Amino acid sequence: MLSKKTKYAIKALVVLGKNVDKPPMQISKIAEEERIPKKFLEQILLDLRNAGFLYSKKGAGGGYSLNKDPKDIYLVSIMRITDGPIAMVPCASLNFYHKCDECKQETTCGIRDVFIDVRDATLKILSETSIADVIARENTLIKV
Amino acid sequence: MLSKKTKYAIKALVVLGKNVDKPPMQISKIAEEERIPKKFLEQILLDLRNAGFLYSKKGAGGGYSLNKDPKDIYLVSIMRITDGPIAMVPCASLNFYHKCDECKQETTCGIRDVFIDVRDATLKILSETSIADVIARENTLIKV
DNA sequence: ATTATGTCTATATAATTGGTCGGCTGTACG
DNA sequence: CGTACAGCCGACCAATTATATAGACATAAT
Numbered sequence: 001m002l003s004k005k006t007k008y009a010i011k012a013l014v015v016l017g018k019n020v021d022k023p024p025m026q027i028s029k030i031a032e033e034e035r036i037p038k039k040f041l042e043q044i045l046l047d048l049r050n051a052g053f054l055y056s057k058k059g060a061g062g063g064y065s066l067n068k069d070p071k072d073i074y075l076v077s078i079m080r081i082t083d084g085p086i087a088m089v090p091c092a093s094l095n096f097y098h099k100c101d102e103c104k105q106e107t108t109c110g111i112r113d114v115f116i117d118v119r120d121a122t123l124k125i126l127s128e129t130s131i132a133d134v135i136a137r138e139n140t141l142i143k144v
Numbered sequence: 145m146l147s148k149k150t151k152y153a154i155k156a157l158v159v160l161g162k163n164v165d166k167p168p169m170q171i172s173k174i175a176e177e178e179r180i181p182k183k184f185l186e187q188i189l190l191d192l193r194n195a196g197f198l199y200s201k202k203g204a205g206g207g208y209s210l211n212k213d214p215k216d217i218y219l220v221s222i223m224r225i226t227d228g229p230i231a232m233v234p235c236a237s238l239n240f241y242h243k244c245d246e247c248k249q250e251t252t253c254g255i256r257d258v259f260i261d262v263r264d265a266t267l268k269i270l271s272e273t274s275i276a277d278v279i280a281r282e283n284t285l286i287k288v
Numbered sequence: 289a290t291t292a293t294g295t296c297t298a299t300a301t302a303a304t305t306g307g308t309c310g311g312c313t314g315t316a317c318g
Numbered sequence: 319c320g321t322a323c324a325g326c327c328g329a330c331c332a333a334t335t336a337t338a339t340a341g342a343c344a345t346a347a348t
Contacts, residue, residue, distance in 0.1 A: 002232045002259070003336065007244070010255055026293070035246035040338050046295070059346025060292040075258065088146040100151070102179035108285040110278035111154055114219065114269065115146070121265040125258065134254035141252040148306065170324070184307055190326070203315025204323045 006082040008036045009044050010075065010134070013053070017070035017131045024056070024063030044082065051081050070132035076123065086126065087119040094119075150226040152180045153188050154219065154278070157197070161214035161275045168200070168207030188226065195225050214276035220267065230270065231263040238263075 011034045019025050027045060031038040045064055048054045055067040066073070079086060085096035091106055092115045103109060155178045163169050171189060175182040189208055192198045199211040210217070223230060229240035235250055236259045247253060 001229070001234075004338095005336075007233065007255065011246075014254065028293090035248070037338060039340080042294080043296095043338090049294095056294060057346080058292090058294045058344070061347065062293045062345085064294085085145065089151065090145075102155075104179070108282055110158065110280075110282035110285070111151065113281045113285060114273050114278060118266055118269050121269060122262055125262050125265060129258050134258060136254075137257045138252055138254035141254070141257060147304095172324085181307060183309080186325075187307090187327095193325095200325060201315080202313075202323085202325045203317095205316065206314090206324050208325085 002079075003083050005040075005044055006079055008034070008041055009048060009078050009082045010131075011036065012041060012045060012064075013048070013066070013070075013073060013078065013131045014134055014138075016054070016064060016066050017073075017135050020066060020070065022065075023061065024065045026063040030064070047081055048078070051077075053078075066131075070135065071130050073131040074127055075129050075131075075134075076126040079126065086123055087115060089115045092116045092119050094123075146223075147227050149184075149188055150223055152178070152185060153192060153222050153226045154275075155180065156185060156189060156208075157192070157210070157214075157217060157222065157275045158278055158282075160198070160208060160210050161217075161279055164210060164214065166209075167205065168209045170207040174208070191225055192222070195221075197222075210275075214279065215274050217275045218271055219273050219275075219278075220270040223270065230267055231259060233259045236260045236263050238267075 012030050015030050015033060016025060027042050028038055030036070030045075031041045045054060045056075049056050049064070049067075053067055053073055054064050056062070056064050076086065080095055085093040087093040087096075089100065089112060090096065090098045091100050091103065091109070091112050099106065100112075103112075106112060156174050159174050159177060160169060171186050172182055174180070174189075175185045189198060189200075193200050193208070193211075197211055197217055198208050200206070200208050220230065224239055229237040231237040231240075233244065233256060234240065234242045235244050235247065235253070235256050243250065244256075247256075250256060
C-alpha cells in the first residue's frame with residue numbers, strides 16, 4: 001500500500017501542476033482543496049522542496065509552486081522520497097537494497113526472482129508517468 | 145513491501161512443494177530449514193490450512209503437506225490471504241476495495257487511474273506464477 | 289509594527305507488524 | 319490404557335511505522 005504521505009504528495013503536486021504561471025499557492029489552500037491535514041501536508045511539502053521539486057516563498061503572498069516542469073516530475077521519484085523502495089522485497093530494490101534476514105542464498109531465491117519482475121513492471125509505469133500525465137488522465141476521465 | 149508473513153508463507157509452500165509424495169513435514173522442521181520463528185510460522189500455516197491450501201495431521205508422525213498441486217497455488221492467492229490487497233491504493237483494489245477518505249471524485253481521479261494500471265501489471269505476474277513456477281525458477285538459477 | 293506565511297524540532301497517538309506464551313485437542317503407539 | 323508428539327487456538331506483548339499535532343521561530347509584505 002501507498003502511504004497517505006505519498007498519496008498526499010502526489011495530490012499536492014497535481015494541484016500545483018495545474019497552478020503553473022500563477023502566484024504561489026498556500027499550504028492551507030492545498031490542504032483545504034484536497035482535504036489533507038494541513039500540518040501533515042506542511043511536512044510533506046517541505047520534503048519535496050528539499051528534494052528540489054518545489055519552490056517556496058515565505059511571508060505574506062508566499063506559498064509553494066513547482067520548481068520543475070510537470071512533465072519532468074515522475075511518480076517514481078516522488079515515491080522514493082516519501083515511501084522509499086518501490087520493490088516489494090528489500091533484496092529486489094534498486095535504490096534501497098538490503099539483504100533479507102532469513103535468506104540463505106539470495107542468488108538462487110525464486111521469490112526474489114519473481115519480485116524482480118514485479119518491480120520492473122511497476123517501475124516501468126511509475127517511471128513513465130509524470131505529474132503532467134496524471135493531469136492529462138484526469139482531463140480524459142472528465143470528458144468521457 | 146511484502147510482509148514477512150507473506151514471505152514466510154511462500155517459503156513454506158515452496159518447501160512443502162518440494163516435499164510432495166513424502167510424509168508430512170513438521171512446523172519445526174520447516175521453521176529450522178527456512179530460519180523462520182516457529183510460533184509465527186505456526187500461525188501462518190494455520191491460515192493457509194484454513195484457506196484450503198494445506199493438509200495437516202496432528203500427533204506423532206503428523207505435520208503439514210500441500211492440499212493442492214503446486215501448479216495450482218498462485219502467489220496472488222497466498223498474498224491475498226496473508227497481506228490482503230494487491231493494489232497500492234484501496235480504491236484500486238479488486239478484492240479489498242474501499243473508498244479513499246479524502247477523495248472527492250473517484251471516477252476522475254488520475255492517481256487511481258495510474259494505480260489501476262500498476263495493479264494490473266502486478267496482478268498479471270502474480271496470478272500467473274505458481275509455487276511450481278517458483279521452484280522451477282530456483283532450479284534454473286542454480287544451474288546457471 | 290503587524291500580519292501572513294513557510295521552517296523546524298519535538299511530541300502524541302494509533303495502527304500494524306512481528307513475535308511469544310501457555311494451555312487444549314487429537315493421534316500414534318507401546 | 320497412558321504418554322509423547324504435533325498441530326490448534328486465543329491471548330498477549332514489544333517495536334516500529336504511520337499519521338498526525340504543537341509551538342516556537344524566520345522571513346517577507348504592507
